[in-house]
Amino acid sequence: MIASLGEISNLSEAYREGDLCSCGESLPSCSFWKAVEQELRRKCGQNVSLGTWDLMPENPDRFRYANVELLKAISGITGKPFLVDSSKTRRRLRRYQQCSDIDLKVVHLLRHPLGVAASSKRKGANGLKPIRVLRGWRIHNEKLCKLLKEQPRQVSLLRLRHEDFATDPEKWLRVIADWMGLTFERSQLEYYETPHHIPSGNRLRLSLAEGRAISLDTGWISRVTLGERIYLWLTARHFLTNLGYKCVISNEGDFVVPWPSSDEGAPQTIGTA
Numbered sequence: 339m340i341a342s343l344g345e346i347s348n349l350s351e352a353y354r355e356g357d358l359c360s361c362g363e364s365l366p367s368c369s370f371w372k373a374v375e376q377e378l379r380r381k382c383g384q385n386v387s388l389g390t391w392d393l394m395p396e397n398p399d400r401f402r403y404a405n406v407e408l409l410k411a412i413s414g415i416t417g418k419p420f421l422v423d424s425s426k427t428r429r430r431l432r433r434y435q436q437c438s439d440i441d442l443k444v445v446h447l448l449r450h451p452l453g454v455a456a457s458s459k460r461k462g463a464n465g466l467k468p469i470r471v472l473r474g475w476r477i478h479n480e481k482l483c484k485l486l487k488e489q490p491r492q493v494s495l496l497r498l499r500h501e502d503f504a505t506d507p508e509k510w511l512r513v514i515a516d517w518m519g520l521t522f523e524r525s526q527l528e529y530y531e532t533p534h535h536i537p538s539g540n541r542l543r544l545s546l547a548e549g550r551a552i553s554l555d556t557g558w559i560s561r562v563t564l565g566e567r568i569y570l571w572l573t574a575r576h577f578l579t580n581l582g583y584k585c586v587i588s589n590e591g592d593f594v595v596p597w598p599s600s601d602e603g604a605p606q607t608i609g610t611a
């Protein structure tokens with residue numbers, strides 16, 4: 339029922355660069371994206387090329403046209419009515435909110451900022467400085483919460499912490515399926531068994547064949563410095579607390595506060611941000 343598109347907003351650039359699709363082929367050689375391009379040509383004109391199909395135009399009408407046509411083509415080819423766009427830009431979300439013919443559901447997936455900063459450190463010289471990552475995380479998520487609060491039309495929102503999801507993926511997939519009006523299928527846990535054509539996004543998309551099960555990595559906790567904890571406490575402790583995280587200067591080794599369940603036992607969105 340659901341197809342993952344990764345960070346689809348980068349499709350045309352990734353296509354022009356000849357980047358790898360998650361199936362292992364380069365994007366221009368991938369049979370799935372060739373079929374999508376063919377379908378777009380059939381609907382929108384023979385000159386269409388994915389390399390120039392701009393999914394982020396400034397004009398709202400052009401945004402709607404480019405994205406709705408692409409999503410329709412993908413939905414038709416995959417036979418999946420639900421498509422997941424993991425592009426992480428607020429501008430794209432704002433544009434989607436303006437497309438009344440897209441039945442939009444938003445999952446606001448959070449990860450503890452110290453975990454994000456630690457991941458960046460692992461990239462060595464290619465990673466951003468931890469303080470910059472922490473500041474960027476706070477600014478982005480504060481603006482995102484504001485955008486979701488002020489959205490122009492009623493859009494269903496599920497706010498979810500990565501740490502909860504990775505600890506018990508089955509429980510959370512059931513929550514997400516229920517929220518979407520779908521039934522949980524065990525194959526969702528073995529996502530790597532199904533063919534994927536993800537054009538852009540996390541590099542893990544290129545190692546689906548390794549069959550890595552979803553699991554929680556807490557190794558980053560030991561890599562967090564006192565300076566980073568103090569910076570976060572000074573700049574974001576109230577915001578983090580609202581999102582259900584602990585913000586402490588001492589290294590307690592547990593940054594996630596268990597959150598209350600509803601009467602049915604299912605967790606609801608976290609805080610009010």
Ligand SMILES: [Zn+2]
Nearest residue numbers: 359361368535
């Ligand atoms: Zn592919």
